[in-house]
Amino acid sequence: MASLLNPHRPPVFCPGCSHDRSVRGLDRALQEMGLKADEVVIVSDIGCSGLFDTFFQTHAFHGLHGRALTYAAGIKLSRPDLKVIVTMGDGGLGIGGAHLLAACRRNLDLTLLVLNNFNFGMTGGQFSCTTPEQSSVASGFLNALERPMDLCTVAASAGAPFVTRASVYQKDLSRLIVEAVSFDGFSVVDLWSICPARYLKRNPISPKDIERAMAKLPVFHGPVATNARNEYGRNYRQKSGRQTVDPDWKGVDKLYEPPVKERRELVLLGSAGERVITAGHLLAGAAVLAGMRVTQKNDYNITVMRGPSVTELIISPGPITYTGVEQPDVVIGLSQEGVNRGRDLFERMTSWGRVFSTMGVEIPATSAQILEVDLKAARIKKKERALAMLSILARTGDPLTGQMLTRALEQTFHGKRLTEALDVLQRAATLPGFQEKP
Amino acid sequence: MGVLFVDGNQAVAMGAIYAGCTFFAAYPITPASTLLEAMLKALPARGGIVLQGEDEIASIGYCLGASMAGMKTMTATSGPGVSLYSENVSFAIAGEIPIVIVNVMRQGPSTGSATRGADGDIQFMRWGCSGGLPLIVLAPTDVRDCFTLTVHAFNLAERFRCPVFLASNKEIGMTYETLDMDTVEKPPLIDRASHTSGSFLPFQVDTGQDVPAFLAIGGPTLVRQTSSTHGPDGYITADPSLIQVGVERLQRKIEAKVSSFTYYDLQEMKDARILLVAYGITARAARAAAEVLFRDRGTPSSLLVLKTLWPVPERVLLTAAEKVDRVLVLEMNLGQYVYEVRRVLAAKRVDFYGKMSGQLITPAEIVREVLRG
Numbered sequence: 054m055a056s057l058l059n060p061h062r063p064p065v066f067c068p069g070c071s072h073d074r075s076v077r078g079l080d081r082a083l084q085e086m087g088l089k090a091d092e093v094v095i096v097s098d099i100g101c102s103g104l105f106d107t108f109f110q111t112h113a114f115h116g117l118h119g120r121a122l123t124y125a126a127g128i129k130l131s132r133p134d135l136k137v138i139v140t141m142g143d144g145g146l147g148i149g150g151a152h153l154l155a156a157c158r159r160n161l162d163l164t165l166l167v168l169n170n171f172n173f174g175m176t177g178g179q180f181s182c183t184t185p186e187q188s189s190v191a192s193g194f195l196n197a198l199e200r201p202m203d204l205c206t207v208a209a210s211a212g213a214p215f216v217t218r219a220s221v222y223q224k225d226l227s228r229l230i231v232e233a234v235s236f237d238g239f240s241v242v243d244l245w246s247i248c249p250a251r252y253l254k255r256n257p258i259s260p261k262d263i264e265r266a267m268a269k270l271p272v273f274h275g276p277v278a279t280n281a282r283n284e285y286g287r288n289y290r291q292k293s294g295r296q297t298v299d300p301d302w303k304g305v306d307k308l309y310e311p312p313v314k315e316r317r318e319l320v321l322l323g324s325a326g327e328r329v330i331t332a333g334h335l336l337a338g339a340a341v342l343a344g345m346r347v348t349q350k351n352d353y354n355i356t357v358m359r360g361p362s363v364t365e366l367i368i369s370p371g372p373i374t375y376t377g378v379e380q381p382d383v384v385i386g387l388s389q390e391g392v393n394r395g396r397d398l399f400e401r402m403t404s405w406g407r408v409f410s411t412m413g414v415e416i417p418a419t420s421a422q423i424l425e426v427d428l429k430a431a432r433i434k435k436k437e438r439a440l441a442m443l444s445i446l447a448r449t450g451d452p453l454t455g456q457m458l459t460r461a462l463e464q465t466f467h468g469k470r471l472t473e474a475l476d477v478l479q480r481a482a483t484l485p486g487f488q489e490k491p
Numbered sequence: 492m493g494v495l496f497v498d499g500n501q502a503v504a505m506g507a508i509y510a511g512c513t514f515f516a517a518y519p520i521t522p523a524s525t526l527l528e529a530m531l532k533a534l535p536a537r538g539g540i541v542l543q544g545e546d547e548i549a550s551i552g553y554c555l556g557a558s559m560a561g562m563k564t565m566t567a568t569s570g571p572g573v574s575l576y577s578e579n580v581s582f583a584i585a586g587e588i589p590i591v592i593v594n595v596m597r598q599g600p601s602t603g604s605a606t607r608g609a610d611g612d613i614q615f616m617r618w619g620c621s622g623g624l625p626l627i628v629l630a631p632t633d634v635r636d637c638f639t640l641t642v643h644a645f646n647l648a649e650r651f652r653c654p655v656f657l658a659s660n661k662e663i664g665m666t667y668e669t670l671d672m673d674t675v676e677k678p679p680l681i682d683r684a685s686h687t688s689g690s691f692l693p694f695q696v697d698t699g700q701d702v703p704a705f706l707a708i709g710g711p712t713l714v715r716q717t718s719s720t721h722g723p724d725g726y727i728t729a730d731p732s733l734i735q736v737g738v739e740r741l742q743r744k745i746e747a748k749v750s751s752f753t754y755y756d757l758q759e760m761k762d763a764r765i766l767l768v769a770y771g772i773t774a775r776a777a778r779a780a781a782e783v784l785f786r787d788r789g790t791p792s793s794l795l796v797l798k799t800l801w802p803v804p805e806r807v808l809l810t811a812a813e814k815v816d817r818v819l820v821l822e823m824n825l826g827q828y829v830y831e832v833r834r835v836l837a838a839k840r841v842d843f844y845g846k847m848s849g850q851l852i853t854p855a856e857i858v859r860e861v862l863r864g
């Protein structure tokens with residue numbers, strides 16, 4: 054096969070830069086594999102290694118510093134047939150550490166070549182995440198305080214199934230790259246390199262020194278047996294092909310005439326764990342069955358299992374503009390902290406308004422009628438309270454009926470969950486009529 | 492088709508599926524996570540891809556790669572995530588990569604309050620990335636808009652090859668509403684224009700055009716994408732005239748066309764001396780306030796609800812304000828878009844009322860501000 058190097062843009066690295074070898078090594082590897090230009094994408098980032106994409110005549114994506122693996126993954130998942138090769142330096146490695154770990158864990162079929170020359174060539178020779186402590190670089194004493202990371206060990210422990218450490222001066226460089234690119238999964242090549250313009254000036258190292266330094270580190274030569282597993286993209290396509298579309302966004306048709314035709318504003322004031330928001334959904338579902346328009350606005354703390362939980366519903370025959378409840382027709386007070394959160398609502402209620410409260414909850418001053426319900430008498434548990442109160446509300450037929458509520462339940466829940474919910478309704482039905490508080 | 496009861500985030504997901512979205516990646520963040528949930532339920536089963544990125548930077552990065560491979564892509568986050576998107580948003584502008592970005596805004600600054608709504612990123616979405624070149628921001632007011640504007644957002648991203656923000660808010664994204672799909676506007680779909688014949692340069696525009704024809708990475712013709720300052724060939728350039736021509740085109744391709752995608756509702760009342768200007772969730776309180784003002788006080792007021800926020804639809808603002816003496820801009824922040832309105836309506840009295848407490852601006856507050864006179 055022909056070389057995929059760009060005849061119009063020969064490499065322009067500093068004289069003696071080892072990146073030149075990496076470019077040629079990669080080109081030889083692509084030739085050996087018989088890959089055509091349009092089958093290869095080179096994704097590069099910033100710095101001297103970021104020039105790679107321009108030296109090849111292939112598809113090319115040159116993006117932000119450290120993010121090359123993310124673009125590469127987007128391309129590969131969209132076009133599994135392409136060979137996607139990522140080049141970055143030790144700069145991109147450090148700044149994009151999270152992406153390296155994710156790529157290792159994920160095992161999408163990408164090849165990552167890290168041109169590791171122990172410093173930032175382009176910005177003036179500052180230290181990178183691989184600079185040895187004893188090196189003299191443009192970052193003063195700072196690099197002496199930080200330990201260099203071993204890319205290979207990190208990649209292997211993060212789950213990369215193919216990790217190779219190599220010197221760019223190795224004779225079998227292109228063969229190593231062939232192995233990495235042909236590997237069916239994520240492959241990492243830690244390519245130890247020399248930057249004559251910056252690093253070499255103050256740290257006289259030779260290819261032999263590189264070999265000696267590498268020999269002191271754990272050997273990584275291709276497949277990591279403990280990380281062998283299926284490739285992510287294939288796994289993804291297999292699993293996603295078995296998903297069913299849910300929800301189907303089909304919607305429901307009007308089943309009932311609305312028991313009241315006027316607009317109603319309702320608020321449920323409770324606590325996390327009382328299924329306040331679910332009860333709001335059920336109420337809404339019932340109103341939708343009667344062809345009404347509904348908004349449901351929720352307010353809760355970020356702590357999922359603790360704190361007040363409030364849901365505000367507006368049920369209206371016509372369009373609803375403002376979604377906040379201003380003057381509620383119905384307030385259901387389930388817990389004291391919920392009622393406290395909605396304290397302001399009560400004084401705004403008129404004598405037409407109705408407050409349904411569980412026994413023992415103190416209701417602030419209001420002109421509305423207060424109806425107390427002893428849920429304990431029907432052994433209603435905390436998580437059943439909101440639903441039980443809905444069934445009490447349904448007894449009044451305003452704004453929903455028992456029939457509407459049951460139907461809404463049947464639409465929302467199935468199996469065991471439905472049986473349990475219907476049981477709550479049955480128990481709530483045994484409660485005596487509510488007592489009106491003077 | 493019956494009536495759905497969905498939150499704004501689900502309506503965005505429905506719009507995205509309708510618009511032909513094939514790739515979605517996001518990092519979970521309240522109040523945008525229900526959109527990730529909805530896309531995960533909807534897209535893979537239809538053959539598309541949903542990724543949960545390792546962070547926000549990765550999530551938008553996945554989308555940019557996929558978009559260049561020809562996918563229609565979307566991502567979703569809230570203010571803290573938009574901060575992390577910034578560098579890739581400017582890349583999408585520079586590299587002319589179509590992407591829809593949903594920002595379900597929450598109370599800031601900083602980490603702020605995850606479950607409280609706000610419109611605090613209105614200037615940030617426009618100006619929050621390096622270089623300062625324009626992008627498009629659309630703002631829904633309800634679940635219907637969430638569907639329709641998401642479709643528009645995809646169309647605009649494709650048509651102009653640029654990032655398009657959907658400026659949602661916790662109070663829209665996580666508020667449930669009835670949605671009758673039979674009556675929802677479903678715009679016809681637009682796909683990015685493909686290069687068809689002749690030699691191809693990735694950023695070359697045809698005469699009279701401002702948007703380069705697209706070819707996907709991976710086809711028989713080689714494609715280059717780059718975040719570096721480039722000429723039509725997609726290679727880095729230092730030629731000042733090429734650079735100037737390039738950035739002016741990036742500005743012109745969007746700003747010169749704003750009238751073709753200015754979405755708004757103008758509700759004019761006879762003899763109104765005041766114009767209310769609002770967007771997002773606050774537009775609904777403004778609508779309620781206008782009703783109350785007329786019904787209870789006999790005070791007519793006109794209302795302009797802007798659904799295209801950036802580029803600023805100057806012509807619509809000028810026309811809407813023509814007959815009034817006073818303009819009142821309402822925002823769930825301490826005053827952001829009002830700067831644009833004041834710039835455009837320099838000769839008018841432009842007042843501002845805003846709130847940033849995590850609570851909605853109420854119709855009563857707006858009535859009070861109007862009557863203040």
Ligand code: SF4
Nearest residue numbers: 067070101174248250
């Ligand atoms: S600065 Fe260093 S890495 Fe960059 S081209 Fe020059 S020698 Fe090579």
